[in-house]
Amino acid sequence: MPSRSDRMELHGLRLPELKEGDDLPRAILSTVESTGIGIRDGDVLVVASKVISKVKGYLARISEVEPSLRSKILAKVAGRPAWLVELIRRVGRIVLILPFSEASRGTGFPEEFSRDPNLARAMVEEEGGTILADVGGVVITDAGIDWSNCPEGVVALPPPDPDAEAREIADRIRELTGARVGVVISDTDFAPFRMGSVDWAIGVSGIDPVRRSFGDLDLYGKPKFGGVDLVADELAAAAALLMGQSSEGIPVVLVRGAPVTLRDDARYSMVTAPVSNMGRAFFKGLLKTALAKILRLG
Amino acid sequence: MPSRSDRMELHGLRLPELKEGDDLPRAILSTVESTGIGIRDGDVLVVASKVISKVKGYLARISEVEPSLRSKILAKVAGRPAWLVELIRRVGRIVLILPFSEASRGTGFPEEFSRDPNLARAMVEEEGGTILADVGGVVITDAGIDWSNCPEGVVALPPPDPDAEAREIADRIRELTGARVGVVISDTDFAPFRMGSVDWAIGVSGIDPVRRSFGDLDLYGKPKFGGVDLVADELAAAAALLMGQSSEGIPVVLVRGAPVTLRDDARYSMVTAPVSNMGRAFFKGLLKTALAKILRLG
Numbered sequence: 001m002p003s004r005s006d007r008m009e010l011h012g013l014r015l016p017e018l019k020e021g022d023d024l025p026r027a028i029l030s031t032v033e034s035t036g037i038g039i040r041d042g043d044v045l046v047v048a049s050k051v052i053s054k055v056k057g058y059l060a061r062i063s064e065v066e067p068s069l070r071s072k073i074l075a076k077v078a079g080r081p082a083w084l085v086e087l088i089r090r091v092g093r094i095v096l097i098l099p100f101s102e103a104s105r106g107t108g109f110p111e112e113f114s115r116d117p118n119l120a121r122a123m124v125e126e127e128g129g130t131i132l133a134d135v136g137g138v139v140i141t142d143a144g145i146d147w148s149n150c151p152e153g154v155v156a157l158p159p160p161d162p163d164a165e166a167r168e169i170a171d172r173i174r175e176l177t178g179a180r181v182g183v184v185i186s187d188t189d190f191a192p193f194r195m196g197s198v199d200w201a202i203g204v205s206g207i208d209p210v211r212r213s214f215g216d217l218d219l220y221g222k223p224k225f226g227g228v229d230l231v232a233d234e235l236a237a238a239a240a241l242l243m244g245q246s247s248e249g250i251p252v253v254l255v256r257g258a259p260v261t262l263r264d265d266a267r268y269s270m271v272t273a274p275v276s277n278m279g280r281a282f283f284k285g286l287l288k289t290a291l292a293k294i295l296r297l298g
Numbered sequence: 299m300p301s302r303s304d305r306m307e308l309h310g311l312r313l314p315e316l317k318e319g320d321d322l323p324r325a326i327l328s329t330v331e332s333t334g335i336g337i338r339d340g341d342v343l344v345v346a347s348k349v350i351s352k353v354k355g356y357l358a359r360i361s362e363v364e365p366s367l368r369s370k371i372l373a374k375v376a377g378r379p380a381w382l383v384e385l386i387r388r389v390g391r392i393v394l395i396l397p398f399s400e401a402s403r404g405t406g407f408p409e410e411f412s413r414d415p416n417l418a419r420a421m422v423e424e425e426g427g428t429i430l431a432d433v434g435g436v437v438i439t440d441a442g443i444d445w446s447n448c449p450e451g452v453v454a455l456p457p458p459d460p461d462a463e464a465r466e467i468a469d470r471i472r473e474l475t476g477a478r479v480g481v482v483i484s485d486t487d488f489a490p491f492r493m494g495s496v497d498w499a500i501g502v503s504g505i506d507p508v509r510r511s512f513g514d515l516d517l518y519g520k521p522k523f524g525g526v527d528l529v530a531d532e533l534a535a536a537a538a539l540l541m542g543q544s545s546e547g548i549p550v551v552l553v554r555g556a557p558v559t560l561r562d563d564a565r566y567s568m569v570t571a572p573v574s575n576m577g578r579a580f581f582k583g584l585l586k587t588a589l590a591k592i593l594r595l596g
Contacts, residue, residue: 006310006548008540014304017517074595077586094596097586103579107572113526114512123513123523129583139491148524149517188524191498192490193437195571196508196526198535200489210494211542214412215421219315219447225421226446226486228411228494229542237496238536241556242306244509244527250304258539273493274405281401285427288375288395297372298392 008257011037012242012250020057025172028252037254039173042262044182044255046239049202050149051251052165052185053156060087060145062153079128084145084155091157092133092143095275100130109195136161137272138202141189159185162203163267170205182207182260185268186236186243199240201232204268207260209233230271231260306555309335310540310548318355323470326550335552337471340560342480342553344537347500348447349549350463350483351454358385358443360451377426382443382453389455390431390441393573398428407493434459435570436500439487457483460501461565468503480505480558484534484541497538499530502566505558507531528569529558 013031018024024047032039053059067075067082071089075082078097088094101124104110114120133143135158144158159165166183173181185203201209213227239253292298311329316322322345330337351357365373365380369387373380376395386392399422402408412418431441433456442456457463464481471479483501499507511525537551590596 006312006540008308008310008536010306010308010536012304070595073593074590077590077593077595089596094587094590096583097590098583099579099586102582103575107575109571110512110526112568113508113510114514115510116513116521119521120513123521127523148520148522151518152520188527190490191528191531192488193571193573193576194528194531194569196528196531196569197524198528198531210411212411212413213542214408215414215418216412220449222446222450223414223417223421224446225425226495227542228408229486229538230489230492230494230496231539233489233492233494234496234535234539237532238306238308238539240527241529241532241536242304244511244525244557259542270410271492271494273407273491275491277401277405278491281397284400285394285396288397289392292372292375292392292395295371295375297368297375298387 008255010238010242011035011254011256013252013254014249015051015251018051018055020055022055024051024055025169025176028169029173029176032254039177039179039181039254040256041180042182042260043179044184044207044235044258044260045169045173046184046186046235046253046255047166047169048243048251049144049158049162049185049187050146050156052159056159056165058157058159059150060155060157062155078131080131084142085131087145087155087157088131088133088143091145091160092135092140094131095134095139096132098130098132099128101125101128107195113196134275137269139275140187140202144187144202158187159203163205163269164203166203166205180206180262182262184232184235184239186239188240199236199243201230201236201268204232204266206262206264206266207232208263208266208270209268210271232268232271306553308536308540309333309552309554311550311552312547313349313549316349316353318353320353322349322353323467323474326467327471327474330552337475337477337479337552338554339478340480340558341477342482342505342533342556342558343467343471344482344484344533344551344553345464345467346541346549347442347456347460347483347485348444348454350457354457354463356455356457357448358453358455360453376429378429382440383429385443385453385455386429386431386441389443389458390433390438392429393432393437394430396428396430397426399423399426405493411494432573435567437573438485438500442485442500456485457501461503461567462501464501464503478504478560480560482530482533482537484537486538497534497541499528499534499566502530502564504560504562504564505530506561506564506568507566508569509559530566530569
């Protein structure tokens with residue numbers, strides 16, 4: 001039989017609909033108890049950012065957002081609603097403005113991925129663009145502001161400190177059960193060069209978000225270039241398979257048997273890349289690429 | 299108890315080391331039989347691209363690669379070895395040249411992710427950069443050419459048609475067992491704005507690579523902006539958690555209970571974004587972003 005590390009189980013937890021002030025760790029525990037899964041040392045809970053925003057009241061009412069003049073101008077440049085730009089500027093720092101509706105025309109996105117292609121196209125045209133923003137070191141589309149599964153006129157804001165939210169859940173589970181679990185806070189975002197999204201980690205507690213095996217020896221005894229697997233992100237992506245099944249009916253997934261390294265001082269910022277550094281490298285890369293194209297080398 | 303779609307199991311398959319000409323589907327079946335897991339309709343096999351290259355002989359001997367003059371010039375521009383640039387230009391089309399070693403200086407990558415920080419830094423400095431290339435519609439670092447877990451002087455090339463490889467495995471498994479399985483061919487690649495990598499799908503057979511629920515109604519009856527989950531990529535990321543455990547000792551992961559849609563005409567190109575289209579939008583986005591920064595709106 002395979003050893004423990006060869007097998008991994010994911011359990012989607014169907015929680016009751018939660019509202020501001022509800023005790024999320026207790027709701028998680030009552031579901032794992034009622035389904036007989038239980039909770040053990042080394043289990044990892046992947047928690048959708050959205051459910052944190054709900055129970056903690058990280059929400060905004062669109063009608064109460066007063067956009068500044070700068071936000072109004074930027075909204076014109078970016079082709080987005082002024083209230084959204086105002087909220088993005090409050091929670092994050094803008095990295096890149098992408099003219100999404102234009103980019104997607106003729107690609108089949110979103111038409112081929114919808115039951116109602118005309119509605120889908122109209123929705124994308126209305127959105128106009130998207131804004132990548134740096135929220136506490138994590139770059140995220142529209143700064144993680146999201147209105148799906150929110151009442152009309154209400155939007156969910158990202159948790160201001162996702163690592164702290166993860167830690168709070170892990171600590172409370174330990175207090176209530178004695179189990180030492182890892183927690184990953186996840187959010188949905190784009191995937192490069194693909195038409196669609198996957199879930200990414202934005203906060204972590206109790207487990208190292210990354211595997212630290214750069215330069216370890218490979219099968220032939222050579223040091224490996226790579227081996228820095230984004231474990232927390234892979235857990236978030238895996239959990240998304242079950243979360244996506246119903247409209248937010250599964251906001252938490254319990255992962256058992258994941259090969260994680262327990263770590264008390266874990267923070268997701270251990271794996272985020274400094275944006276300014278990446279930006280400079282990226283510009284140099286664009287110049288090199290342009291040169292290669294001009295010289296007809298590519 | 300949770301319904302079937304709430305639970306998912308992953309089994310890492312420790313195959314014997316395979317070489318050119320070996321029958322991969324038979325090796326997979328013999329492992330699933332010996333471990334008692336068996337194989338069933340709706341199971342998904344995630345197969346590392348590297349093991350396909352090995353059994354199919356998609357390999358190159360560095361000493362036998364004769365770089366052209368153009369490859370030599372481009373190698374200087376990109377800071378990469380000429381033999382590698384020659385191979386990249388043979389299998390793909392260059393999208394972006396990234397000065398990786400420079401970008402990573404002072405970020406903690408790869409030093410913090412290695413047992414031997416000095417060796418890790420030296421390895422990155424020697425590499426110099428990385429080249430994103432379009433291989434049959436999928437954009438992939440260094441065109442998927444990789445020398446980890448290869449004998450000295452030998453590199454693995456990406457399968458020329460990953461969808462066809464996936465189909466071949468699915469067909470052969472069906473022929474041998476009658477089970478209708480999905481197959482995802484996966485490869486490791488960078489994750490945006492993070493210091494590390496996850497596994498991505500590059501080929502697929504038998505399952506829709508994406509969930510088509512853009513515009514479906516959310517909890518509050520509003521059409522959802524999103525819902526286009528990259529299912530094949532999420533499966534690849536999930537499987538990577540087990541594959542990463544040992545140096546290529548687990549090149550295949552069986553996923554049971556994944557909420558996939560069976561589909562006979564599946565191709566991974568259903569979800570790849572046209573690079574030229576994205577490139578144009580991206581340039582416009584850079585201009586808009588620069589304008590926003592100049593106007594001090596960001």
